[in-house]
Structure formats: structure tokens, C-alpha cells
Amino acid sequence: MWNALFFYLFALIALGGGVLVITRRNAVHSALWLVVSLLGVAGEFLLLGAEFLFAVQIILYIGGVVLLILFVIMLVNLDQAARMRQFNRQWAIAGLCALVVGAEIAYFVWRGGPQAFQLATPVSAGPGEGNVEQLADVLFSRYLLPFEIASLLLLVAVIGSVVMAKKRS
């Protein structure tokens, strides 16, 4: 009961924040609503018993990503951009597209019924083992390869940002 209540509460925060992100005119306000939306997602992680993801979601997304977004917004003069005519005058089309896709998904899921998804059985934690330990075990054993490729991916991202920012020699 409480779980369901909190689930809907966090879902509302995440979705409401998301809607406000795209409707605010002021870029800083948008970024802050993004924080709210991400906090909602973090709350959902907590409900699922994924404490590690909860903390990492906050550290990386709010402490890292949104912070950098804010940083860029403040460095770039957006006041002028906001006053100029916006290109995104496609509310009707966008809304229609979202509606069609949403209806399609809803229809498919409804037709599929409750047994549509094959839920993976959750692995129960061993004694004295938390979410973090479990995640670490899986990450460094079964998902070792994707983990390592992901590190390569991040390396490329770093190279990319350095290449783009470097002075011409």
C-alpha cells in the first residue's frame, strides 16, 4: 500500500518535472525541473531496493550532468536566444506524435495482457550482502565485458571533448 503510494508519488514527480522541463521558457528553470524529475527517478530506484543506483543517480545526474548543464547555460548568454523567435513551434505535431505513439504502446501492452512480460526472478541477497555487493559481483563477473567496453566508450568521450576544446597547434 505504502509502496504503491510512494511509487505513484515519485512517478508523478518524475513525469511532472519532465513536463515542466520542456515547457519552461527560462533555461535555468528547465534545468532545475530536470533535477526534480531525476530525483523522482532516484526515488523509484529506492523503492525497488536499488540503493546504490539511487545514490549514483543523484551523484552523477544531479551532481554531474545537470551541474554541467547549468554551467553551460550560465556561460552562454541565453537571454538573447530566449527573446528570439523559437523554432520549435510544432506543439500540435509533437503532441499528436506523442499521443499516437503513447496510444500504440498502450494498445500493445493492453493486448499483450499482464503475462506479456517475462519477469526475471529477483536474486535474493546472501547473508550480510547488500545491493552494492550484489551489483559489484555481477558487474565484475557476468557483465565484465560490457563493463570494460563501457570504460573504453568513456575514454573516447574524454578524447572527443579534449579534441574539440584543444587549441590549434
Add this chain to the structure above:
Amino acid sequence: MQAIIEHPWFLPLTVGIVIIALFPLVAAYIVLAERKLLADFQVRLGPMRVGPHGLLQPIADALKLLLKEDVIPAAADRGLFWFAPVISTWTALTAFALLPFTEQLHVVDVNVGLLVIVAMSAVGVLGIIIGGWAANSHYPLLGALRSSAQLVSYEVALGLALICGVMSAGSLSMVEIVQAQLERRVWLAFDNYGLMFIAFIIFLISAIAETNRLPFDLPEAESELVAGFMTEYSGLRWGLYFLAEYASIIVIGGVGVTLFWGGWLRPFPNVSWLEVPLNVVFPLAFFLLAALISFRLSRRLLRFSRWRALLMAATGAALAGVGLLFLLPVAHPTLSALFWFLFKVGLFIYFVIWIRGTFPRFRYDQLMDIGWKYLVPLAMAAVLANALVGMLRAT
């Protein structure tokens, strides 16, 4: 009564309320200590007027802050301007909830405690940036930009240093980290044949940068940016920022103490014959010495004013009383643990103030150089070395 005390929510609630109630006072007195210490470093006296040796200065300051007009600039983004200090204070106080003052005395112990504290400090940065931006003025904006860059940069090194500690302790829960140090028979700062000390130094440097203290106080560099992101704030809102700043110093001190200095454990926790000297005699001597100094000051003050002398004597008596508490065997284990935790945090705060009195401020590019070119690679090397040594020791 028994039912209330044994209720699972009793201890967390009590500790939480005590923290919230006492913290402003503690912060104010830390400021007094800071002013007095800085004065001492610079061969001055510091605040002397309000109360004996400025003992009531913090209270006067607090009253002034509460009564001041809360000015909001006309061009400011009102909502955010109001809200920003709240974020900072809220996150700092939330982080308090996770500090383990003693094995029992804490609000909550979760299995990702350390990460939650880091997360709270990450969200706390938002308070600074938003505050700086919402004021819609040059100095605050520059201060906010500097602060966001600085905090993000040093969070990396800080996180890596914390990882070293977590690897040794084998847990992210604050209580378990301390318990692991009891099991390993060593404070983590001296673990792995001294390799962990590198991580500790990195932690110390980035902790000072994370709390915006000198020599890393660029976000509010007084001489260049007036008061940085807080320039436009006044009254209670400024006070909230102020509280948040000191709260974050204590929190990060608490994290450092928990992770590297054995938390509530006394020095050499596994040497049993040191139990009485360190847990009873040392605190007793510490407080009695303080009391003695207070009494001597009080006698000297008698020449100037009677009530000042009386107040000083009362302070001395209170200190002596606290010291005598350590002789009671009932309160003993929790009390001495609390004493050691607070004593170590106090040492950390003293260190931070000492640094402030000693070093000049870095230039902005120097700050970034130190963060990215020296601390981060060094921290990575420390993680690697500690992981290797830890693994070899485990097998």
C-alpha cells in the same frame, strides 16, 4: 516511559532533534573559535567586547542576523533567490543524519551511507549556483560559476580518495566502516603499509576545496568578488548559507574521521591496557585543563567587571562538570566514544582554520591545475596501489 525509550524511532528522532536544535549554536561557536584562532595566529586578540573574551559574541551575531532586513534585489529571480539557501542548508543537515557519532548514537545507518553523503554534497552545490544566478548580478554569478567548476573538479579526487577507504573497509555503511577498522586493528589512514596515507592527504586537500575554504575559497574570494555567490544575500538567508557552510565542514570532517581516523574509536582500540588512560584520564584531563584556564582567566577578569568574571567561572565549572562525567561508569562507553568522535572532528576543524591562517589563495588556473593534473592522477594511482596491496594482503 520504557516503551517510548525502546521504540525504534526514539533514538533517531532524539538525535535528529538535538542536532537541529544545537547545530546553529555550535556553528556560531565554531566561528568564534575560528576568529580567536586566526587572531592568535596574527598576534591579535580577536573579539573581546561581548561577554568575557568575546564569549557571547556568537549570540549577538545571531541576534543581529535574525533582526536584519531581508533584502531581495529588484532584478532577482525571487522564487529561486528564496529557495537557494534552503537547498544548501537542507542537504547539509540531511548529511548529518548519516554521521555515526557512536555505534548507537546516529540517526540512521544505511548500506550506502557514504554515497548518500556524497550525493547530498553534490546536490548542495546546486544551492550555491542557483543562489549566485538568481541574484542576477555580476559578482554572485562569477562566484557561482567558479564554485560549480571547483566543486565538480574536486569531487572527482574526493570520490577516488573515498574509494580507497571503502576498498579497505569493505563497506559503504558508515557504522560498518568504523567496525571494520576495529577488526583490522588500524585506522584506515595508516593501513596498507602507509599507502592509505596518500589517499588521506588527497581527501584532506579536496575536502578543504569542497568546503570552499582557504586556500580554495575562490567562490567567495573577498578581495576579488566581494563575497562571491552570497554578495546579494542578507539577514536570515545569508545566515542559512552560513550554517550550510559550517555544516558541510563538520560533515566532511565527520566523513574523514569515520573513514580514515577510526570514527568513535579511541587511538589503539585493540590495546586493552590503554582503555582507562585514554577513555577516562585523557578526557578528564582535557576538560579539567580547560576549566583551569577558565578559572585563571576569570580571576584576572575580576579586576574589570564582576559579571564577566562570573560568566567565565561558570564556563569553567561547566567544563569541569563535563570532565567529571567521564568518571561515571554508567555513561562511560557511549560518552567516551562521543568524546573521541567530536575530538577528532575538532582537530579537523582546527586544521582547516590553521590552513586558512597560513596559506594564500590560489589563482583560478592553479586551482584547476592542482585538481585535474595532480590530484586526480595521484588519486587514481592511489586507488590502483591500494587495490593491489589490499588484494595481495587478502590472499
Add this chain to the structure above:
Amino acid sequence: MSQFYTSTDHFVLVPAIMLALFGCAILLFDFFLFPEPRQRKWLLAFLVLGLVFTGVGLWRQHRFLAESGLPQITAFQGTLTVDGFALFFNWVFLAVSLVIGLMSYRYLEIEGEHHGEYYGLILLAQCGMYFLATGTDLITLFIGLELMALCFYIMVGFLRTQKRSNEAAMKYLLLGAFSSGLLVYGFSILYGISGSTKLSEISLAVANRDTWDPLVVLALITTSVGLLFKVSAAPFHMWAPDAYEGAPTTVTAFLASGSKAASFAFLVRMFAGPFESTRAVWEPLLIAVAILTLTIGNLAAITQENVKRLLAYSSISHAGYILLGLIAGNETGLKGVAVYILVYVFMTMGAFVVVTALRRAHLIGENIDDLAGLIHRSPGYAIVMLVCLLSLAGIPPTAGFLGKYYIFLSLVQTGHYLLAVIAVLYVAVAVYYYFRIVRAMFVAEAGPSVALASSFGVRVAAALTATLTLGIGIYPEPFLQLAQLPVMR
């Protein structure tokens, strides 16, 4: 070696390790060992060396499969699978990287850009492609795709001072990210259906369901839209002309050959694997996409004045032909896909080598006019261009004919007569716009005679691609054997 990293795992991973290792090594050497401008050629040498090592790893896998007679080697609990399919594509990627590396040196000198990062990114992109061809697990496939795509985003925007390059990188990044999002959405549904990220288990779960099971259809639609974006099939092709035009020419060549081949490897893996049992659903969908792709690619190419843009539309239309092979779906069809990709990669790179050589310090050299009278100025490059264009149009005896032959044959075999007719008609259209370039080279008045930006590397690249384009057409046997690899199951 633990149970999570066995010697088999290592054996399978060696080429990827070599690529990543040399990729990072070049970045470091650029900084520490060879910082001087005149030492840059050593970086290129290390690129080639890295490819040699990778090739050795691939060759050992190839020998092992051939000698043991096993159909495949699986590693990392079924995350990676080295089979004929993976080997074939990895050989193609290897050749592509080699040619791109060779043709880039002089171009980078002219543009005055960094060499180290560029060569490093080539190898790292190829590492991503390796996982795309070898991976049989959704997570690995996706991360491999992103690794490759990220390298390409950077390389497309490599000319930081040119607005055109920046714009291209931005468009490519945004649309690429969008399509990745769609792809992952489809993957999440596939995971929900099967409870596993392994392609083999997903295939089973999908096959166990109704063909028109709504969730399967939803997963199919989103996944295929994401994949079609990556192979730039219409109507998801919009990013391609802009990205191709704005990117550095060598990167355009890499994008048109390597990225496209890798994306097709991924697409074929998905459609011939998990989605095979839902052919009834996706066949009409892909037929529509293929026809649209052929139409848009060929018709839009007619009016282009910019050679890079023209080749971009031509590459879109080639994607349509490759899709036709997948639609036919029989053994000839899949072999046709393999042959076509093999052939396409070389002929398109050959054309881009010539366009690259046209770029000089003061001349962008991308318009058809810039090719005017090329036969008089530098007959060698004109011949190379001619061979590649003939092949792109699909005229015998060049290799392009061979690829188209297999595709048409498979269409006829499986009774898609109408599709075959349409495809043949579009060949006629293609001949028209390719011959605009030929006419410019051979008939038009020669402009001011400026020497082409040639170098040893460019010449080798041109010779290699032209020889192969012609060679595969004239003596196809060994290459057909290579293309037989993916079909062997």
C-alpha cells in the same frame, strides 16, 4: 584466469584488445614519443602495425574455425560469438581501416589537423565495430554501437574551425542519439519478453510467441527504426547527406564504408536472428523501406552538384539494394548481402580517395566541376574514379555487377519479381548520375591545372581499391568463398 575470463574468452577478445591497445598507444605516442610534426608518419606506421596485430588475431580465429570444423566459438557466456559472419565482417573492417588510414595522412596535413587522435579514433571505432560483428548480447552490441558512433561523432566534427564540419557533427550526434534511444527502447521490450539479453534466448522467446504478438511487433518496429537510422535507409536517411558533406572527406569515406558495413552487420544479426520467426511482419515493412530508399537515394542524387553529397545519396540507394538481399532472405540473398557489402566498401572508398586527393590548400574540390578534365591532369586518378563509378553503377565486368547480380538472383529465386524489376530500373537512373561525373572528367574542358594532393599512401589506397573493385569482378572466386562465410551456419 578466472571462470569469467577463460582462455577461450581471451582468444576471442584478442583482436579487440589489440585495437584498443594500439588506439590508446597512438594517443600516448602522439604526446610523448613523437610530438614533432615530422614524426607523424610513425603514428600512421603504428596504425598499420596495430591492424597487422589485429589481423593476426583474426587469422588465428579463422584457422581455428577452419581446422576444428566447429561452426562457432562462443565466449563470455554467449556474449561474443566468433562465427563465419563475424569473421567476414571483421576482415572487411580491417581492410576499411587500412585504406582509410592510408588515405588520411596527406589530407590531415592539408587541413592542418591532429594526426594522433585521428588514428587513435580509427582504431577505437574499429574496436566498436568488432563488437558489433561479434556480439550476440544486446548490451554488448549496444555499447559496441555507441563506441563506434561516438568515435564517428568526433571524427565528423574533426575540422573544428569549419562551420560545415561542426554542423554535420551536431546533426549526426543529435539524430544518432535519437535513433539510439529508439533502439534501446526496442531492446528493453525484447528483454522484457525474454528475460535475457542473449540473442539466442531472445530468438527462442520470440519464436515461442505468436507472430503478431503485439509486444513482439512493438519491439520489432522500434528496433528496426533504430537500425534503419544507422544504415541511413529512407525515411530515416535525413542525417546522411549533411553529415557526409560536412565531414572531412576521409571520414566521409569511413562513414560510408565502415560505419555502414558495421550497422548492416548489426541489422542482419537482428533480422536473421531474433526476428527471423516474425518474417511475415517485417517483410512488407522492409520492402516498403527498400523501395523508398532506392527512390529517394537515386532521384535525389540526380540534382546534386557536390560529389560528396552525390555519393551520400548513392550510398543511401546502395543501402536499399542490401536490404533487398535481406528481404529475399534465402542463401543466395544472404550471400548477396555479404558480396554486396564487400564490393560496396571498396568501390565507395575508391571514389572517396579521388575526392580526397582533389582537396588542396586553397581548393575544397568537392564539386563536379572540380573534376573537369581530370583525365588530362592526372589520368591515374581519373581511371580509378572511372572504375569505381562503373562499379557503383553496377556495370560488368566490375565488382558492382557481381553484387547486384546476386541480389537480383535471390529476388527472382524467392519470387519477388516486381521488386527485381524496380531495382533494375533504378540501376538505369544511377547510371545517369554517375555518368555526369564521368562526363566531367573525360569530356569537360580542363580547368586551371592544379596538381592533385597525392602521396604514397593515397596512391596505395587508390590502387588497392581500384584493383579490388576490378579484381573482384574479374576473378571473384576467392572473394565469393569469403562471402560464403556468413552463410555457413
